Amino acid sequence: MPSPANLKTPKFRFEPLDKKKHNRAAFSCEHERLNTYLKEQANQEIKKRVTAVYVLTPDGRTIAGYYTLSQYSIDAGELPPETIQKLGIPKYPKLPATLLGRLARSREFKGAGVGELLLMGALRRALDHSKNIASLALVVDAKDEKARAFYRAYGLIDLAGHDLTNHDLANHPSRLFLPMRTIEQLFFDVVATKDSRPLAP
16 A cells, blocks of 8 residues: 655645635536536535535645545445454444545646545544544445546455445445554554654764
């Protein structure tokens, strides 16, 4: 899994979406549904507390990208048996999770590493929130094969192909997930690596 060290890049910062501050009208990514969501639907869902929307911005106004997070639940049957055993997951019918509902990068910032910044920012925030409101894993439904490949490159586990017991997965053929324990280890390893570097003379 690539390192989340780029989150320290001073050029960008994350902020909760603010319709009075951020220029939603100028945002354009490769998927029109994601453009429409940001411009027409996101603010309403924030007001109704259906989801939380965070933008990545270089200047406090321009939106380089955004992602959404919300509480979620998954059936134990959605997870591979080896994962349940490895994590020691209780045999509850429903398990708490965090849904990464949308993630989009502006065309203007293509090639600038914004996709990685967005995903790592979402993982970090999901992990932090899981310490106050329990969440076993981050869950995402990839919008297409390109998105699925992107998530898999960052270590998310593709549930397609597993012999699972939950038939509800037929409605989520592109579902991936990443245990919070794995996310926590990811950021712990980054901190440990930095701490182990020798001091400059």
